[in-house]
Amino acid sequence: MEASDGTIQKTPLYQWHKDHGARIVDFAGWAMPVQYSSIIQEHETTRTTGGLADISHMGRLRFEGPGAAVFLAELLTRRVADMTLGQIRYSLVTNDSGGIMDDVLVGYYHNAQGQPYYVVVVNASNRQKIVDWVHKHLPRERAEAPGNEVLFTDVTHLWAMFAIQGPRSVVLLQPLIEVDLRSMKYYRGAQVRLLHPAAQRQGGIISRTGYTGEDGFELALGAPIAAAFWEVLVEMGEPLGVRPTGLGARDTLRLEAGMPLYGHELCEKTNPFEAGLGFACHLVGYDFPGRDALLKLEKEPQRRTRVGLQLEGRRPAREHCDIYAGETLAGKTTSGTMSPTLKVPIAMGYVSPEFSQTGTQLLIDVRGRKEPARVVELPFYQRKTK
Amino acid sequence: MKPEELLYSKTHEWVAIATDEAGAKVATVGISAFALEALTDLVFVDLPQVGRSVSAGEPFGEIESVKAVSDLYSPVDGEIVEVNSTLVDQLETLSDDPYTSGWFVKIRIADETALSGLMDHAAYQKQCEQEMADE
Numbered sequence: 001m002e003a004s005d006g007t008i009q010k011t012p013l014y015q016w017h018k019d020h021g022a023r024i025v026d027f028a029g030w031a032m033p034v035q036y037s038s039i040i041q042e043h044e045t046t047r048t049t050g051g052l053a054d055i056s057h058m059g060r061l062r063f064e065g066p067g068a069a070v071f072l073a074e075l076l077t078r079r080v081a082d083m084t085l086g087q088i089r090y091s092l093v094t095n096d097s098g099g100i101m102d103d104v105l106v107g108y109y110h111n112a113q114g115q116p117y118y119v120v121v122v123n124a125s126n127r128q129k130i131v132d133w134v135h136k137h138l139p140r141e142r143a144e145a146p147g148n149e150v151l152f153t154d155v156t157h158l159w160a161m162f163a164i165q166g167p168r169s170v171v172l173l174q175p176l177i178e179v180d181l182r183s184m185k186y187y188r189g190a191q192v193r194l195l196h197p198a199a200q201r202q203g204g205i206i207s208r209t210g211y212t213g214e215d216g217f218e219l220a221l222g223a224p225i226a227a228a229f230w231e232v233l234v235e236m237g238e239p240l241g242v243r244p245t246g247l248g249a250r251d252t253l254r255l256e257a258g259m260p261l262y263g264h265e266l267c268e269k270t271n272p273f274e275a276g277l278g279f280a281c282h283l284v285g286y287d288f289p290g291r292d293a294l295l296k297l298e299k300e301p302q303r304r305t306r307v308g309l310q311l312e313g314r315r316p317a318r319e320h321c322d323i324y325a326g327e328t329l330a331g332k333t334t335s336g337t338m339s340p341t342l343k344v345p346i347a348m349g350y351v352s353p354e355f356s357q358t359g360t361q362l363l364i365d366v367r368g369r370k371e372p373a374r375v376v377e378l379p380f381y382q383r384k385t386k
Numbered sequence: 387m388k389p390e391e392l393l394y395s396k397t398h399e400w401v402a403i404a405t406d407e408a409g410a411k412v413a414t415v416g417i418s419a420f421a422l423e424a425l426t427d428l429v430f431v432d433l434p435q436v437g438r439s440v441s442a443g444e445p446f447g448e449i450e451s452v453k454a455v456s457d458l459y460s461p462v463d464g465e466i467v468e469v470n471s472t473l474v475d476q477l478e479t480l481s482d483d484p485y486t487s488g489w490f491v492k493i494r495i496a497d498e499t500a501l502s503g504l505m506d507h508a509a510y511q512k513q514c515e516q517e518m519a520d521e
Contacts, residue, residue, distance in 0.1 A: 039451075251453075252452060316429065337452055338452060367455070
């Protein structure tokens with residue numbers, strides 16, 4: 001079940017991906033589909049109709065019990081204790097020096113019996129690290145403290161998770177979900193019944209969240225029903241033009257949407273303020289690892305700041321390219337691609353604050369040749385809202 | 387050109403050898419359909435200037451997909467005498483017609499030694515099958 005023995009982990013859809021021509025890659029120890037057809041096509045499908053993606057590799061950590069809210073408030077950078085039912089927040093997990101250990105979504109739900117619980121969705125690449133971090137901060141005496149018990153379960157392998165993203169996601173999902181999705185707000189979710197025989201009367205957690213810059217949802221559901229329910233989505237999506245999409249498109253979609261990716265824009269040496277994630281740090285109230293360091297960092301001038309870059313030519317910059325302002329080294333790229341929507345090369349990176357103003361002309365060293373680029377506003381792509 | 391009649395490098399370039407008016411051997415170089423299929427989603431190709439000298443096994447250009455960049459390696463020693471600059475704006479030519487209109491450069495061969503290291507179609511097919519199996 002774990003990757004610790006070196007074996008690759010598989011989602012409940014692994015066989016389906018293989019049977020449907022997916023190119024499979026090892027992503028953070030998981031055998032995942034990078035694409036079924038073409039990345040550009042899958043990207044455009046998500047923007048124009050809708051894309052389905054297997055994101056079961058993301059880690060899902062469940063916390064319940066009377067002590068869960070305070071425990072999470074003392075683990076995450078974001079306020080948790082005041083979250084209302086169905087609310088979801090983007091948060092960080094920081095180490096004692098304020099470096100980013102992971103960026104996560106925390107959601108607050110009730111189960112069918114009305115019992116509250118939290119789900120923290122972590123990056124696949126960080127799951128073991130965060131599980132260890134949780135255990136470190138949740139010794140037995142705390143987990144079993146009378147009246148403040150915290151029950152922690154890594155449910156990653158018990159549940160699967162799909163992203164249903166794009167303008168037609170509501171139309172596709174509504175017949176299958178018992179709550180009114182049209183009125184569900186962004187960063188809201190619910191534990192719901194799944195209205196299809198393939199779900200075998202089981203429920204799931206639906207949330208209006210995503211990593212593509214489109215309207216859309218993420219659905220967590222039991223691993224045993226995942227493949228059958230996925231097939232229902234694929235079949236019902238077909239006449240709507242909604243198609244399966246792989247991790248390749250997921251990466252270009254999030255990049256256009258200006259969203260950071262752990263391991264690229266974020267690592268343990270990144271602090272939230274330079275990453276533009278200060279909004280996810282609530283420094284008064286509950287104490288969490290790294291809070292004191294962040295209080296100090298918040299007041300200091302930043303060494304660098306995350307920016308969007310658009311290249312003037314056609315040659316894309318990738319990660320780890322040096323960025324120059326004239327002859328001066330100004331920073332480094334962290335991600336880059338040819339934007340399928342904008343049809344120009346785009347990149348994200350960190351530059352010294354003096355070079356971070358929108359419109360600043362810079363040079364990116366792309367394998368030995370300096371390509372002109374300029375700082376642009378993030379996100380690169382924003383969907384038109386009604 | 388028929389893929390069966392071409393020579394291939396380990397790095398998936400195909401080579402067609404012809405003789406010019408002056409009697410010198412000229413290699414037309416492209417990349418195989420197998421390589422193009424593996425790359426998918428081409429977004430950029432970078433080709434050299436005419437007149438540049440190239441050595442066998444050294445990069446003469448780049449081809450990029452959405453996901454990654456790959457070098458194009460010269461299969462021979464020589465000088466670039468012609469560049470298919472129409473490709474730059476028409477990357478679809480590569481996948482539509484990789485062995486005829488999808489050539490990258492023509493290289494006037496200075497030293498024929500490297501030619502003996504190239505594979506015929508059958509040997510190249512075997513290499514591709516091996517790579518498929520290794521995946």
